[in-house]
Amino acid sequence: MAIAEWFTKGSNVVSLGALITSIAALTRTWSTSRTAKKNLRIVMRQEERRAIEPQVQLLQSKRKVDSDSERYSYLIHVGNPADSGNYVARAEMVIDYRSRDGVPATVKIPAERVRNEDVEYLGNEPNLEIPVNVSAREAVEGWVHFKFTKSLMSEQHVDRFLVLMEMGNGATVSVESIIPTEI
Incomplete structure (x- = not known):
């Protein structure tokens, strides 16, 4: 037991x-x-x-008409509130318009590089050279320029101008143009 x-x-x-x-x-x-x-x-x-989208603001816009061309210049502020860096890979202006016959159309104009002395009428802010790095939680600011021949938009009814910024991560941020000041 x-x-x-x-x-x-x-x-x-x-x-x-x-x-x-x-x-x-x-x-x-x-x-x-x-x-x-x-x-x-x-x-x-x-x-x-x-993954936060960058913030794009148009601070000012100016338009200069020459004998054969038009130049639209935008003072743009690009803020990156994200925790990781990004960059503006490409900028273009999109013009939505209607032809004389009323047919809707769109034209895209890439940003152009210009020298500061070519656009000295814009003031002290520098040109925004694209591509441009936008560090995490930082911002960049400068003028972006678009130029096209006057004949492109002659006698067309423009519905809107849109500025598109394509970011390095593939996101596209757009902002509608404000009415430009004539130079």
Whole structure:
């Protein structure tokens, strides 16, 4: 009988040990799960901050008409509120218009590079040389220029001017043109 009593007591000890081990494993699993959920929330917030679209503002616009061409110049502010850097890869002006026959059409004009002395009438702000880097939580500002021949838009009814900025991450940000000051 002494062996039977010992075996029974041993069984109880083993069962108690298994119960304690199970509770410890359950507690550890629960704690690990909570930590993983917190980490996932942090990672998701970081990804959201990285994916924030840049903010583009047109601060001023000027138009200069020459004998054979028109130049639209826009003072543009590009802000990057994201946690990661980005850059303006390309800029273009989109003109939506209707032909003499009333047919809607669109023309896209890429930004041009000009020397400061060619546009000295714009003031002290520098040209925005595209492509241009926009660091995380920073902003850049400068003039962007678009030039086209006068014959392109002669006798056309313009519906709107739109400035598109294509970012390095592939996002396209657009802003409708404000009425330009004639120079």
